[in-house]
Amino acid sequence: MLLTVPPLTLWTDAQCRRGLRAVADSAMPAAAPRVWAVGALCHAVADALDARFNPVAVRGEISNFSRAASGHCYFSLKDETGQLRCAMFRRAAALLDFAPQEGEHVELRGRIGVYEQRGDLQLIAESLVRVGQGSLFEQFLKLKARLEAEGLFDPARKRELPPLPRGIGVVTSLDAAALHDVVTALRRRAPHVPVVVSPARVQGVDAPADLVRALTALYRLAEGGSHGGEVVAAGLQGRAPQIRIDLILLVRGGGAIEDLWAFNDETLARTIVQSPVPVVCGVGHETDFTIADFCADLRAPTPTAAAELAARPRGDWLDALQRARLRLADAARRQIESQSQRVDLAAARLARPSLTAARYRALLSELAQRLHYRTRSVLERETAELRRIEADHIAGLRRAAEAARHRLERARLRLELLDPRLVLERGYAWLSDEQGGAITRARQTHTGQALRATLADGEVDLTVSGRCRI
Numbered sequence: 001m002l003l004t005v006p007p008l009t010l011w012t013d014a015q016c017r018r019g020l021r022a023v024a025d026s027a028m029p030a031a032a033p034r035v036w037a038v039g040a041l042c043h044a045v046a047d048a049l050d051a052r053f054n055p056v057a058v059r060g061e062i063s064n065f066s067r068a069a070s071g072h073c074y075f076s077l078k079d080e081t082g083q084l085r086c087a088m089f090r091r092a093a094a095l096l097d098f099a100p101q102e103g104e105h106v107e108l109r110g111r112i113g114v115y116e117q118r119g120d121l122q123l124i125a126e127s128l129v130r131v132g133q134g135s136l137f138e139q140f141l142k143l144k145a146r147l148e149a150e151g152l153f154d155p156a157r158k159r160e161l162p163p164l165p166r167g168i169g170v171v172t173s174l175d176a177a178a179l180h181d182v183v184t185a186l187r188r189r190a191p192h193v194p195v196v197v198s199p200a201r202v203q204g205v206d207a208p209a210d211l212v213r214a215l216t217a218l219y220r221l222a223e224g225g226s227h228g229g230e231v232v233a234a235g236l237q238g239r240a241p242q243i244r245i246d247l248i249l250l251v252r253g254g255g256a257i258e259d260l261w262a263f264n265d266e267t268l269a270r271t272i273v274q275s276p277v278p279v280v281c282g283v284g285h286e287t288d289f290t291i292a293d294f295c296a297d298l299r300a301p302t303p304t305a306a307a308e309l310a311a312r313p314r315g316d317w318l319d320a321l322q323r324a325r326l327r328l329a330d331a332a333r334r335q336i337e338s339q340s341q342r343v344d345l346a347a348a349r350l351a352r353p354s355l356t357a358a359r360y361r362a363l364l365s366e367l368a369q370r371l372h373y374r375t376r377s378v379l380e381r382e383t384a385e386l387r388r389i390e391a392d393h394i395a396g397l398r399r400a401a402e403a404a405r406h407r408l409e410r411a412r413l414r415l416e417l418l419d420p421r422l423v424l425e426r427g428y429a430w431l432s433d434e435q436g437g438a439i440t441r442a443r444q445t446h447t448g449q450a451l452r453a454t455l456a457d458g459e460v461d462l463t464v465s466g467r468c469r470i
Contacts (some may be wrong), residue, residue, distance in 0.1 A: 152269060190311035250281045252284065281295075327374055343361065431451055
């Protein structure tokens with residue numbers, strides 16, 4: 001048997017009042033009213049509402065949202081003219097793909113009824129979506145399915161991240177908090193690795209084209225060419241064109257699906273796939289997914305996590321270098337001991353073994369010293385280079401802070417010169433009437449009028465005895 005369900009309709013407040021009035025009129029006889037028990041009346045009203053309105057779809061703004069320990073959610077849905085209590089039980093709440101926020105506009109689908117224990121009108125929510133999310137999510141799913149069928153998300157084409165990148169490119173907005181988080185994490189973990197920022201808008205109609213342009217500029221650097229566009233080398237003024245990019249971070253902070261929509265652009269997806277170096281995508285929060293995440297070589301849950309995946313801490317490399325030096329020294333020692341034993345055996349077979357043995361011992365001692373000095377020299381040179389890079393970086397930050405301090409001091413001096421009290425100190429006064437209005441012309445006064453003069457050290461009340469023309 002086929003059951004046809006009528007489409008859900010968005011009812012206005014006036015339509016709801018008319019419907020309830022019709023229900024009340026139909027339930028009330030023209031003669032003497034029936035005497036109801038309270039519970040029975042609540043139950044009858046609930047049945048009438050269910051038959052007249054359900055299922056129902058309502059659009060409004062979330063207010064007083066709370067989630068109980070049981071997993072049930074309680075909130076109100078309101079607009080300019082009305083408000084309804086709502087409940088969403090644990091089973092339906094577990095299917096939500098977003099965290100409802102105070103003031104967020106949503107569309108609720110469910111059933112309206114009466115909470116009989118209190119006689120309150122109540123909406124039982126079976127689904128909840130942000131206003132406008134439905135159509136965008138459908139577009140997202142369609143594009144995802146088409147690009148996945150073309151092989152853009154194929155794990156086989158994704159590359160491992162370089163363990164020690166020569167340079168890291170970052171694509172994001174210069175005003176974004178994500179940029180600060182990424183640069184801070186990279187400075188902490190690997191201050192010796194240069195960072196090049198290719199700025200782009202990350203939200204709005206023009207953002208996808210901006211992101212494609214910014215990525216293309218970094219691709220040129222990765223391939224050994226000039227960037228051909230605007231880039232900012234963090235802490236390495238004037239050296240951006242010489243930096244070789246081995247890894248790119250595409251990052252943005254969290255937001256609603258509309259805010260992240262630029263990262264669901266098809267042209268951007270195909271541009272990411274064409275990258276000559278691995279791309280790490282850190283867009284939104286851990287629960288946010290975009291087309292760019294699926295196209296990138298690696299998805300990070302947040303911008304900071306993207307930076308941490310891109311750069312292994314400098315201390316780890318120094319520890320590895322120290323361990324390699326120790327292993328090399330130990331191997332050299334064992335080799336020297338082994339060769340010394342061979343020399344001793346050969347010397348025993350010679351007519352004058354002592355001279356030959358002494359010669360080989362001297363040679364082995366010289367080789368051991370050369371190997372020791374060579375190993376120490378390499379370690380000291382690498383350590384000095386890391387310290388030099390770190391010193392250059394710190395010096396750049398100090399110069400920037402000093403320049404900012406000088407600009408602030410000059411601004412303070414200019415502001416002091418504009419202080420009106422300096423004018424009063426030169427003998428001028430500010431005249432105002434009883435209402436506080438400024439007196440700038442003699443024709444604004446009349447005989448007997450009360451005025452107030454503001455001087456450098458206080459105020460004086462005056463009375464106009466007459467006026468003359470200048």
